[in-house]
Amino acid sequence: MSSIGFVGPGIMGAPMITNLVAAGHQVLAYGRSEMSCTRILAAGAQVAGSPAEVADGADLVITMLPDTPDVEDVLGTGGLAAALMPGQIFVDMSTIRPDTTRDIHHSLAERGIMMLDAPVSGGEAAAHEGTLSIMVGGEASALDEAREVLECLGATITHVGPAGAGQLTKAANQLIVAANIQAVSEAIVLLESAGADLTSALAAINGGLAGSTVLTRKREAFINGSFEPGFRITLHNKDLRIVCSAADGAGIALPMTALVSQLMVAAVAQGLGHLDHSALLTLIRTCNSSH
CATH class of the missing domain: 3.40.50.720 (NAD(P)-binding Rossmann-like Domain)
Known part of the structure; x- marks a missing residue:
């Protein structure tokens, strides 16, 4: 003990x-x-x-x-x-x-x-x-x-x-998670546009190469639109700022990071910051609401 x-x-x-x-x-x-x-x-x-x-x-x-x-x-x-x-x-x-x-x-x-x-x-x-x-x-x-x-x-x-390597590894982790959530969100909007059975389609995707822990853990939230926070968008937004700062310090370009970071900022601006980061789906749905 x-x-x-x-x-x-x-x-x-x-x-x-x-x-x-x-x-x-x-x-x-x-x-x-x-x-x-x-x-x-x-x-x-x-x-x-x-x-x-x-x-x-x-x-x-x-x-x-x-x-x-x-x-x-x-x-x-x-x-x-x-x-x-x-x-x-x-x-x-x-x-x-x-x-x-x-x-x-x-x-x-x-x-x-x-x-x-x-x-x-x-x-x-x-x-x-x-x-x-x-x-x-x-x-x-x-x-x-x-x-x-x-x-x-x-x-x-x-x-x-x-010292610091744990935090740098976590920054890289958060970049991958954010990109994965955004990719899943866009895939869902694509599937919905064609009237696909979302539950079946995501199960099929998760059984193949595109399967991920994000899809396993967040699938029910994506399907049901229940975004009670397990990890809030405000915190993920903070983490991506850490990623961008580390990249700037190293003098390297991370173009996808820049894009996903701006989407996370937009989600906060839309009043979604208190929700789980899977609520990025709400942002991409809003962008396509006229269709």
């Missing part, structure tokens, strides 16, 4: 806490809202009064937050970073900028604190199932120490390189 500090009991974080508790770990967690506290207690964990408090006596501290500024704020002056002690492991499972991640790694390393950037893929369903894909950047020795805990959360735990 490990003592684990956790910050961020959201849509993804709450089921992750549940899985850690179910595995026998002692979890002290912090969330800013009353709803967050309710989620923590429902997961069987204890509620901390501040981000810094979760580090007290913890073997390992996990953050699962929406964006780069959220992580910086939690770590900031008088916050979690100051409370972390040499020998503890800090695992940021948020999806944030790779350059910011590298800065945090180096700052903590100067104080003898090991860090892993370990963003995840698989969405809410995989968070509940404990089958997330975890992409880990940082020292391999730190991963060796943290692996037993991460195995409570993910089915695939892959060391992808040094």
Whole structure:
């Protein structure tokens, strides 16, 4: 059993806490809202009064937050970073900028604190199932120490390189997911234009080379038009900004990324940001509403 500090009991974080508790770990967690506290207690964990408090006596501290500024704020002056002690492991499972991640790694390393950037893929369903894909950047020795805990959360735990490599891999992942959702959305509009049986057609497609985890996980949402958020469009829009920033920094052209990024921005502008990213289908349907 490990003592684990956790910050961020959201849509993804709450089921992750549940899985850690179910595995026998002692979890002290912090969330800013009353709803967050309710989620923590429902997961069987204890509620901390501040981000810094979760580090007290913890073997390992996990953050699962929406964006780069959220992580910086939690770590900031008088916050979690100051409370972390040499020998503890800090695992940021948020999806944030790779350059910011590298800065945090180096700052903590100067104080003898090991860090892993370990963003995840698989969405809410995989968070509940404990089958997330975890992409880990940082020292391999730190991963060796943290692996037993991460195995409570993910089915695939892959060391992808040094500090920041986990975040860069997640950025690439989010590019592929966004492009896949857009391709499926356009395929659905094409099928609907000819009056095809959508359920049968998507089942056939998913059984062949065009099959994907996106189509498997999101097929019912596409068919039923039920876009309750597992992963909100606003967050995917943020992730694609990270992709574009990384590409700019590397001086490389990613033309499809630019297109899909603009479509995600358009979805937010259309008031769809609170919906699941599969609601990109709504945007392409709107574009073709006159037909």
